[in-house]
Amino acid sequence: MNSAHPPFDPGIFGPDAIILKGLTGLNWRLKDYEARGGYQALKKILADRIAPDAVIAEVKKSALRGRGGAGFPAGLKWSFMPRQYAGPKYLVCNSDEGEPGTFKDRDILRYNPHTVIEGMLIAAYATGATAGYNYIHGEIWEIYERFEEAIAEARAAGYLGRNVLGSGLSFELYAHHGWGAYICGEETGLLESMEGKKGQPRFKPPFPASYGLYGRPTTVNNTETFAAVPWIIANGGQAYLELGRPNNGGTKIFSISGHVERPGNYELRLGTPFAKLLEMAGGVRGGRKLKAVIPGGSSAPVVPGEMMLATDLDYDSVAKAGSMLGSGAVIVIDETTCMVRALERLSYFYYEESCGQCTPCREGTGWMYRIVHRIETGKGRQGDLDLLYDVADNIMGRTICALGDAAALPVRSFVAHFRDEFQYHIEHGRCQVGSPAAREMAA
Amino acid sequence: MLSKESLQKIDAATAKYPPDQKQSAVMAALVVAQEEKGHLSTEVIEFVAGYLGMPPVAAYEVATFYGMYDLKPVGRHKLCICTNLPCALAGANEAAEHLKRKLGIGFNETTADGRITLKEAECFGACGDAPVMLVNNKKMVSFMTPEAIDKFLAELK
Numbered sequence: 195m196n197s198a199h200p201p202f203d204p205g206i207f208g209p210d211a212i213i214l215k216g217l218t219g220l221n222w223r224l225k226d227y228e229a230r231g232g233y234q235a236l237k238k239i240l241a242d243r244i245a246p247d248a249v250i251a252e253v254k255k256s257a258l259r260g261r262g263g264a265g266f267p268a269g270l271k272w273s274f275m276p277r278q279y280a281g282p283k284y285l286v287c288n289s290d291e292g293e294p295g296t297f298k299d300r301d302i303l304r305y306n307p308h309t310v311i312e313g314m315l316i317a318a319y320a321t322g323a324t325a326g327y328n329y330i331h332g333e334i335w336e337i338y339e340r341f342e343e344a345i346a347e348a349r350a351a352g353y354l355g356r357n358v359l360g361s362g363l364s365f366e367l368y369a370h371h372g373w374g375a376y377i378c379g380e381e382t383g384l385l386e387s388m389e390g391k392k393g394q395p396r397f398k399p400p401f402p403a404s405y406g407l408y409g410r411p412t413t414v415n416n417t418e419t420f421a422a423v424p425w426i427i428a429n430g431g432q433a434y435l436e437l438g439r440p441n442n443g444g445t446k447i448f449s450i451s452g453h454v455e456r457p458g459n460y461e462l463r464l465g466t467p468f469a470k471l472l473e474m475a476g477g478v479r480g481g482r483k484l485k486a487v488i489p490g491g492s493s494a495p496v497v498p499g500e501m502m503l504a505t506d507l508d509y510d511s512v513a514k515a516g517s518m519l520g521s522g523a524v525i526v527i528d529e530t531t532c533m534v535r536a537l538e539r540l541s542y543f544y545y546e547e548s549c550g551q552c553t554p555c556r557e558g559t560g561w562m563y564r565i566v567h568r569i570e571t572g573k574g575r576q577g578d579l580d581l582l583y584d585v586a587d588n589i590m591g592r593t594i595c596a597l598g599d600a601a602a603l604p605v606r607s608f609v610a611h612f613r614d615e616f617q618y619h620i621e622h623g624r625c626q627v628g629s630p631a632a633r634e635m636a637a
Numbered sequence: 638m639l640s641k642e643s644l645q646k647i648d649a650a651t652a653k654y655p656p657d658q659k660q661s662a663v664m665a666a667l668v669v670a671q672e673e674k675g676h677l678s679t680e681v682i683e684f685v686a687g688y689l690g691m692p693p694v695a696a697y698e699v700a701t702f703y704g705m706y707d708l709k710p711v712g713r714h715k716l717c718i719c720t721n722l723p724c725a726l727a728g729a730n731e732a733a734e735h736l737k738r739k740l741g742i743g744f745n746e747t748t749a750d751g752r753i754t755l756k757e758a759e760c761f762g763a764c765g766d767a768p769v770m771l772v773n774n775k776k777m778v779s780f781m782t783p784e785a786i787d788k789f790l791a792e793l794k
């Protein structure tokens with residue numbers, strides 16, 4: 195990855211970076227963050243006593259959309275928090291990054307943790323939250339420990355705790371870790387998990403803003419969403435909006451993985467052509483031909499390479515190409531890859547990670563995996579593709595959380611775009627995409 | 638049942654939550670317990686539940702729900718390799734095969750000397766570093782090509 199060996203060239207994340215700007219991998223501490231102008235946005239709000247509603251208005255103007263996958267406008271979400279509420283209100287940062295292909299929150303947390311803390315402080319001020327938690331993916335323990343260190347630094351400097359910088363604002367922040375369950379990335383599964391239970395998503399409504407952690411009003415945002423907030427307040431919502439496109443404000447960190455020369459994180463203005471990102475990542479590995487791209491994490495529909503090369507990276511453009519920008523995890527697949535095998539692996543993942551409380555998801559993910567598995571191993575039957583579609587359709591829209599849809603969408607899109615490959619497997623009992631050796635290389 | 642040091646760690650975790658929400662610390666407490674004992678036996682899970690004042694069955698549900706808890710003994714080193722699609726595209730399957738060959742075991746097996754347990758895992762959120770491996774839950778090692786694996790295994794105690 196481009197950032198794996200600090201110190202790295204601070205320009206490595208791209209010329210348009212704001213969240214990852216100037217980072218070398220070693221300058222993550224409080225004093226470094228302050229030297230980069232950190233905590234100035236918070237100080238400005240506190241010193242000028244800017245009204246919470248004005249802060250929310252600024253975030254609305256920025257068109258900052260949630261970076262965790264669904265793309266919901268952050269300012270609007272904050273405005274749902276009840277103003278008059280006697281008792282604690284909570285803020286939760288979702289750093290349970292486990293969507294295959296996504297590895298941006300890890301870099302934000304290890305190389306610029308204070309920007310997340312400052313973003314949460316500003317959100318706490320705007321929403322009236324009194325305490326916050328950062329739920330960090332269990333698999334990145336070293337990053338959890340670093341975040342705890344950053345919290346300790348911020349607390350010692352008076353940014354956290356009672357009466358922040360003498361302003362009267364009080365906000366406590368703690369780190370909480372997961373322990374290996376993808377479903378805890380779903381915000382209500384995450385809240386259940388934080389309460390010390392199985393991470394099984396809740397029925398919505400009620401939404402977390404009215405009934406969240408411990409039944410209290412709660413706002414959940416992704417790590418990258420909070421990380422963007424200090425810049426918005428320091429530079430204005432309009433300036434942030436103008437970095438991107440209307441309705442798609444600002445920059446977005448893209449995690450590019452798979453068959454590229456330089457996988458890693460690149461922070462781009464929303465609306466940048468996919469071709470540009472591919473070029474920054476050194477192009478397709480070995481100069482091979484691009485076959486397909488999953489543009490928004492494994493739950494997003496796959497897009498044929500040609501089509502992707504003509505698409506810009508923003509929420510609306512990727513939606514027009516029939517997929518989702520999601521978490522910004524761009525998985526690049528070259529011509530040597532067997533799409534049946536690729537889908538088999540993804541289907542296994544959803545089957546393995548379904549929390550089991552809805553029948554269509556629990557049973558359907560198992561069915562989809564078994565059907566794709568038998569096609570991949572040469573035992574596919576005529577009618578299997580129709581059956582796959584059927585199972586997928588029976589999951590869509592019939593479950594408590596979006597994991598069901600997340601499992602069904604890849605299945606439908608892989609079959610829709612690469613039907614002949616699946617059909618060849620069924621008819622010939624083997625793969626169309628060259629020799630086993632070529633497949634091994636690709637797999 | 639648990640050492641004084643472990644109990645202190647659990648107390649520190651509990652302090653992060655409201656006084657009437659001690660159960661929120663159960664995941665952290667089970668991690669601490671697993672680290673001390675090597676795996677989570679029924680007795681240990683019940684002890685943790687009692688310590689946090691929650692029903693044993695509730696703690697047991699947590700221990701079985703989250704993939705990184707070990708309810709059965711594992712080798713001195715637990716190696717988990719991610720084979721999800723982004724990693725697979727970047728050589729994870731070859732790395733996994735290499736590991737199996739070198740260790741002479743398959744997934745979910747432990748070497749005869751009780752030294753190493755090998756497991757297959759889902760996305761760590763580190764796909765740009767593929768192939769990636771998690772060592773004893775808390776340490777991630779990156780770019781585990783067959784050569785890197787040989788070096789890693791040679792240095793493992």
Ligand SMILES: Cc1cc2nc3c(=O)[nH]c(=O)nc-3n(C[C@H](O)[C@H](O)[C@H](O)COP(=O)(O)O)c2cc1C
Nearest residue numbers: 260261262288290291292379380381415416419596
């Ligand atoms: C199965 C599933 C997994 C999810 N995983 C994550 C995740 O790892 N990180 C994340 O921020 N959001 C994840 N989400 C989305 C969250 O539910 C939620 O929308 C998000 O955290 C809200 O923050 P945002 O508005 O800032 O994006 C997931 C959703 C689903 C259905």
Ligand code: SF4
Nearest residue numbers: 549551552555593595
């Ligand atoms: S859709 Fe699947 S993962 Fe989501 S709540 Fe239902 S069973 Fe659980």
Ligand code: FES
Nearest residue numbers: 719724760761764
């Ligand atoms: S797919 Fe292996 S770390 Fe993400």
